[in-house]
Amino acid sequence: MEMAPGIPRNCQCGALSIVLTANTSQNPRRKFYCCGAISGPNHLFKWVYEAHLEEFDVLASKQEAMMNDLTEIKQDIVDLKNNMREIKEVIELIKTKL
Numbered sequence: 001m002e003m004a005p006g007i008p009r010n011c012q013c014g015a016l017s018i019v020l021t022a023n024t025s026q027n028p029r030r031k032f033y034c035c036g037a038i039s040g041p042n043h044l045f046k047w048v049y050e051a052h053l054e055e056f057d058v059l060a061s062k063q064e065a066m067m068n069d070l071t072e073i074k075q076d077i078v079d080l081k082n083n084m085r086e087i088k089e090v091i092e093l094i095k096t097k098l
C-alpha cells in the first residue's frame with residue numbers, strides 16, 4: 001500500500017503511529033514513525049526527518065490552495081456588495097414611483 005506523503009497519523013492497519021528512537025550503530029538516536037500496535041513488514045515505518053520534509057511540501061500545497069480559495073472568496077464578496085448596491089438602487093427607484 002502506498003503511503004501518503006507527510007507525517008503519518010496512522011499505520012495502514014489502522015493503529016495510530018508513534019515515534020520511537022533508533023539505537024543502532026548505523027542510526028544512533030535517529031527518530032522514526034512506526035505502527036503503534038505491531039512492528040513488521042506490512043506496518044508503518046518512516047524516518048521522522050523524511051516525513052517532516054514531505055510535510056513541508058504538503059503544507060505548502062495546502063497553503064497555496066487556501067490562498068486561491070481566499071482570492072475567490074474576496075472576489076465573491078466584492079460581487080455580492082455590488083449586487084446589494086444594485087438591489088438597493090432598484091428598491092429606491094421603486095419607492096420613488098409609489
Ligand SMILES: [Zn+2]
Nearest residue numbers: 011013035043
Ligand atoms: Zn500497523
